[in-house]
Structure formats: structure tokens, C-alpha cells
Amino acid sequence: MKPMTSDAHILMSMTYASRANPNVSAKDFNEILxxxxxxxxxxxxxGMLTFNKDYFLQTVEGPRAQINHLLYSLIGDQRHHDLQIIETRELTHRAWPEWSMNYASPTEKNAAIYLKYSTTIDFNPYLLSAKSAQNLMTELSNQRD
Ligand SMILES: Cc1cc2nc3c(=O)[nH]c(=O)nc-3n(C[C@H](O)[C@H](O)[C@H](O)COP(=O)(O)O)c2cc1C
Incomplete structure (x- = not known):
């Protein structure tokens, strides 16, 4: 049997938004990551995770069975709620093959990127289209290179 990490599976990506629970601290963010x-x-x-004090936006990519398994864990995770899927799609190539989980949170350096995808004063991932979420994640991860 092939190891779980083999890409000889159907690869998919899933992007979702969720709300951080009010008691989630900076320490919890680090633990989640x-x-x-x-x-x-x-x-x-x-994949790629971005968060501020209120929200998470995450894209995970991998074998379909593993992504679905993770989805169940995520839905049951008490550190956030109101998980909403923004997009799922099949992949031929991973966007972040080198990153078990890349991440970004708002800083002075990347503020313009969040602003570009915000229709409100604060960044709110629930308002993003699938395409905008994808572009935001790509831009944020490029910023870190
Ligand atoms: C915003 C957020 C993102 C998370 N991302 C991942 C992830 O990418 N991979 C993962 O295994 N768990 C992730 N978790 C944790 C899972 O919900 C769950 O706690 C974990 O997979 C259970 O792991 P365990 O079986 O080692 O206890 C995340 C949790 C939160 C709140």
C-alpha cells in the first residue's frame, strides 16, 4: 500500500472561513498553527492559513480522503465556529507543496493586500468570492517569500 503522503490520490483543495471563538488567544493561534x-x-x-483576532481563512490541499477527514475535525473544533466552505476543487498541482501550513496575519507590511480584498474596514473572509479568496491567499504567501 502507498503511504498516505503519496500524491497518487485524487488531490483536492478546500477553502473555508470561520469565526474564532472569543476566548481564543495569541497562544491558541500558535498552537493551532x-x-x-x-x-x-x-x-x-x-496549505495556507490566515487569521486575525476574529476570523480564520484557510486553504488545505491534499488527498481527498484526508481533506474530508480534516473537515470533520475542523467542524468539531471548539476554537472556532460557523465554518463556511468557500470553495472546493480538484487539483492537478498543489499551490503550497513546500508548506505543511503556511500562514499570515495582518501586519503593516501586508496591510495593503488585506485592504485590496476588503469591502469593510476590517478584513472579513465571509465576504470573499472563491476567486478573491484564492488570489488573497496567493498574494499573502508570495509576500512571505
Ligand atoms: C482554524 C483552524 C485550523 C486548523 N487547521 C488544521 C490543519 O490544517 N490540520 C490539522 O490537522 N488540524 C488543524 N486544526 C486542528 C483540528 O481542528 C483538530 O483539532 C486536529 O486536527 C486534531 O488533531 P489530533 O487528532 O492530533 O488531536 C485546525 C484548527 C483550527 C481552529
Whole structure:
């Protein structure tokens, strides 16, 4: 049997928005990121996570079975709620093959990128189209290079 991390599966990506629970701290953000990076390296998942104090926006990419499995965990995770899928699609290539979980949060340096995709004063991922979410994630991850 092939290892879980093999790309000889149907690859998919899933992008969702969620609301951070009010008691979620900076320490929790770090723990989420670390947990994502450790688990994803084992499960053949890669992707990009962005967050501010109110919201998460995440794209995960990997074997379809693993992405669906993760979705159940995410829905049950008490650190956020109101998970809304923005997009799922099949992939031929990963956007972040090198990143078990890349990440960005608003800083002075990337503020213009968030602003470009915001229709309100604060960044709100629930208002993004699938295309805008994809472009935002790409721009944020390029910024870090
Ligand atoms: C915003 C957010 C993003 C997350 N991203 C991932 C992820 O990419 N991969 C992952 O395995 N867990 C992620 N988690 C954690 C899962 O919801 C769940 O707690 C975890 O997969 C369970 O891991 P365990 O079986 O090692 O306890 C995330 C949680 C939150 C709140």
C-alpha cells in the first residue's frame, strides 16, 4: 500500500472561513498553527492559513480522503465556529507543496493586500468570492517569500 503522503490520490483543495471563538488567544493561534503543521506533514496535507483576532481563512490541499477527514475535525473544533466552505476543487498541482501550513496575519507590511480584498474596514473572509479568496491567499504567501 502507498503511504498516505503519496500524491497518487485524487488531490483536492478546500477553502473555508470561520469565526474564532472569543476566548481564543495569541497562544491558541500558535498552537493551532503548530498542530496543523505537525499533523499535516503526516497526512500529506499542505496549505495556507490566515487569521486575525476574529476570523480564520484557510486553504488545505491534499488527498481527498484526508481533506474530508480534516473537515470533520475542523467542524468539531471548539476554537472556532460557523465554518463556511468557500470553495472546493480538484487539483492537478498543489499551490503550497513546500508548506505543511503556511500562514499570515495582518501586519503593516501586508496591510495593503488585506485592504485590496476588503469591502469593510476590517478584513472579513465571509465576504470573499472563491476567486478573491484564492488570489488573497496567493498574494499573502508570495509576500512571505
Ligand atoms: C482554524 C483552524 C485550523 C486548523 N487547521 C488544521 C490543519 O490544517 N490540520 C490539522 O490537522 N488540524 C488543524 N486544526 C486542528 C483540528 O481542528 C483538530 O483539532 C486536529 O486536527 C486534531 O488533531 P489530533 O487528532 O492530533 O488531536 C485546525 C484548527 C483550527 C481552529
Amino acid at each position: 503548530q498542530q496543523a503543521q505537525v499533523n499535516n506533514a503526516v497526512n500529506g496535507i499542505t
